[in-house]
Amino acid sequence: MTGPARNDSFCVHCGQPADTGHVSCHNSRTALEPPRFCPRCARRMVVQVTPSGWQARCSRHGEASSADAPATN
Amino acid sequence: MTVAPQETSTEADILTVAREQVLERGTGLSERQILDVLRLGDDQVPDLLALAHEVRMRWCGPEVEVEGIVSVKTGGCPEDCHFCSQSGRFPTPVRSAWLDIPGLVKAAAETAETGATEFCIVAAVRGPDARLLSQVREGIRAIRESGNDIQIACSLGMLTQEQVDELVEMGVHRYNHNLETARSHFPAVVTTHTWEERWETLRMVREAGMEVCCGGIVGMGENDEQRAEFAAQLADLGPHEVPMNFLIPQPGTPYEHYEVIEGKDALRIVAAFRLAMPRTMLRFAGGRELTLGDLGAEQGMLGGVNAIIVGNYLTNLGRPAEQDLEMLSGLKMPIKALSETI
Numbered sequence: 001m002t003g004p005a006r007n008d009s010f011c012v013h014c015g016q017p018a019d020t021g022h023v024s025c026h027n028s029r030t031a032l033e034p035p036r037f038c039p040r041c042a043r044r045m046v047v048q049v050t051p052s053g054w055q056a057r058c059s060r061h062g063e064a065s066s067a068d069a070p071a072t073n
Numbered sequence: 074m075t076v077a078p079q080e081t082s083t084e085a086d087i088l089t090v091a092r093e094q095v096l097e098r099g100t101g102l103s104e105r106q107i108l109d110v111l112r113l114g115d116d117q118v119p120d121l122l123a124l125a126h127e128v129r130m131r132w133c134g135p136e137v138e139v140e141g142i143v144s145v146k147t148g149g150c151p152e153d154c155h156f157c158s159q160s161g162r163f164p165t166p167v168r169s170a171w172l173d174i175p176g177l178v179k180a181a182a183e184t185a186e187t188g189a190t191e192f193c194i195v196a197a198v199r200g201p202d203a204r205l206l207s208q209v210r211e212g213i214r215a216i217r218e219s220g221n222d223i224q225i226a227c228s229l230g231m232l233t234q235e236q237v238d239e240l241v242e243m244g245v246h247r248y249n250h251n252l253e254t255a256r257s258h259f260p261a262v263v264t265t266h267t268w269e270e271r272w273e274t275l276r277m278v279r280e281a282g283m284e285v286c287c288g289g290i291v292g293m294g295e296n297d298e299q300r301a302e303f304a305a306q307l308a309d310l311g312p313h314e315v316p317m318n319f320l321i322p323q324p325g326t327p328y329e330h331y332e333v334i335e336g337k338d339a340l341r342i343v344a345a346f347r348l349a350m351p352r353t354m355l356r357f358a359g360g361r362e363l364t365l366g367d368l369g370a371e372q373g374m375l376g377g378v379n380a381i382i383v384g385n386y387l388t389n390l391g392r393p394a395e396q397d398l399e400m401l402s403g404l405k406m407p408i409k410a411l412s413e414t415i
């Protein structure tokens with residue numbers, strides 16, 4: 001792996017490169033998971049789930065939340 | 074084996090026995106009888122659910138208690154509960170996070186907006202330290218100052234007597250501490266503390282006058298005997314509320330590859346727990362979306378359940394609160410109002 005070349009290069013559920021298919025990360029369980037890995041650099045994010053949403057922070061790429069990205073997979 | 078006459082039951086007649094014993098007299102089933110219920114054939118599940126619903130309506134009424142929860146301290150827990158993505162001992166993707174006071178106030182407001190009467194503040198800890206207790210104290214004060222009078226529950230792990238007293242004094246009216254599973258199965262699930270230590274916290278909570286909320290998770294490799302054992306142990310504890318979770322196999326935990334329990338088994342277990350505890354609030358908690366889906370959730374509400382968690386959970390997402398509220402309105406089950414619970 002040579003690192004991210006563009007946005008959304010990594011799977012938010014397992015942090016693997018997003019272009020490898022990821023069948024196993026699109027299932028009924030991940031549909032109920034907030035993102036855990038930064039889609040741009042695959043760092044593990046600090047994630048806070050709240051009753052109506054989630055916020056996720058990558059130490060390099062900043063904050064994302066359910067308000068700007070309602071779908072998680 | 075000889076069986077006491079009042080406990081004699083066969084597959085064919087346990088529902089008849091339960092109708093007289095639980096529905097008419099309000100006496101919960103014994104461990105042996107619960108096991109008979111868990112062993113009913115699939116063809117008898119509809120009758121079982123119908124009876125569990127009648128029992129709930131008779132002894133609890135049609136109202137449903139709605140609750141929201143939030144994690145004030147996520148991840149990094151020193152304990153090793155094998156189902157838990159927040160244990161710091163397993164390579165899970167969950168990182169530690171703290172929710173600040175404005176975040177807590179907002180979460181409580183979002184919960185109250187759904188019509189919920191209960192807001193539970195949860196922390197992933199063995200037990201609370203001074204920093205966590207002061208965060209909870211400040212959080213409760215800020216929630217009250219915002220004009221939100223929702224009832225506040227906490228789930229902060231194992232407590233000392235001083236901590237129990239402190240929570241009472243803060244106005245926490247209910248404390249959640251799950252026994253998680255049958256006593257005989259607990260050592261296979263957790264090795265860093267014991268079932269008995271958990272029981273001791275529950276005893277102190279009850280004696281201090283807080284409502285006891287205690288349930289667990291099914292689908293952690295326990296067998297039917299242990300499910301019956303767990304229901305009987307909970308009945309013995311006599312909690313105000315029993316939250317029922319269904320295992321969500323979490324990546325990185327020892328239970329990562331466990332199968333999700335089948336919907337019909339989940340419904341059978343819920344109904345059996347209702348027949349063991351006719352007067353207890355039985356709450357759908359985590360995992361119901363995955364195990365039961367939309368249809369199964371409705372069947373559960375018509376099969377003994379009389380309380381739900383709406384919105385998201387601690388680390389997982391739920392279905393939108395509006396969907397659950399619509400379901401309740403479709404089922405003509407009124408949401409318990411705040412005035413009736415104070």
Ligand code: SF4
Pocket residue numbers: 150151152153154157158159160161196197198199230
């Ligand atoms: S004590 Fe609670 S947060 Fe910690 S590992 Fe066990 S279940 Fe998870």
Ligand SMILES: [Zn+2]
Pocket residue numbers: 011012013014015016022024025
């Ligand atoms: Zn993936």
Ligand SMILES: [Zn+2]
Pocket residue numbers: 038039040041042043058059060061062
């Ligand atoms: Zn990043």
